[in-house]
Amino acid sequence: MEKNQAATKEPSGSFESSGKEPFSARLSVLLKGRSINQAARDWGVNLSTLKNYFSRQSSTPRHEVLSKISASENVPIEWLLYGGSIESGEHAMQGAKLTSGLSESVQKIAAMLELLNQTEKDALVRTLMLKGVESVLYLLDEGNLKLLQLPQVVKDQILAVHSGDAAHVAADDKKVCASTEEKDPTEGRLVAKHKQAS
Incomplete structure (x- = not known):
């Protein structure tokens, strides 16, 4: 009976990932054409540890490894752990890189927009586009330009x-x-x- 339990026991790491794809799939997104050897150097992670994540699909990383990769690639640890689809991971990665170089006020606006659902975001974008076009049309009117001056x-x-x-x-x-x-x-x-x- 002990033999059966040992055979069915699944390997686990420090954090269990509930994402659909394994941790190695999210790492593949972050490689961006680099070799595993180069990525290990860039991230400050032991090469054998990184190779282990790719060879054993059920492997999950320690917090220290997650922190190093997250800091190096400017991606949230949550994405590394739980992921979602690869596309959403790329979106999160791009969002993290975009906001890292922005001013504090722009980051606050981005955070505010994240509170909206997709329908509200679409409505806001549509309204801003319409108002922007309306303003440009006003500025194209010669009389309006004279009034402004x-x-x-x-x-x-x-x-x-x-x-x-x-x-x-x-x-x-x-x-x-x-x-x-x-x-x-x-x-x-x-x-x-x-x-x-x-």
Whole structure:
């Protein structure tokens, strides 16, 4: 009876992987064309240990090995342990590499987006794209470009008239020095001073 139990006992490591593919499949994704020997050097892992993961499909790594590989390849330890599909592993790997070089504020935005489900992400992307195109179309209009280039005081007056705030318009009338189409008054004074000097 003891013989049967020993024969059915499965080898196990420090962490049991509940992923569909073995740990070695995720390691293969990380090799990226390197030899196992080169990867072992790059990751600071014993070559025989790494070869063991490839030869024994049921092998699972120790935490120390996971930490070294995770740090070297910028992938989450969770992905190394549990994986999922190889495609999702590549996605996690790319996401980890992309966010590692981003500013803190951009990483916060990325974390916020991760809270959304796929339908919400798709809706957000669609809305941002539509608003972006709408903004570009506004900027292609010559009249809108001219309005954007007006002095702030004139913009405030236009907005006040548009909103019906007549008292605000009257107060701002005193701030307006000249229309945008008039000549610069200092130009005339400079010409007059130049004539006096001659």
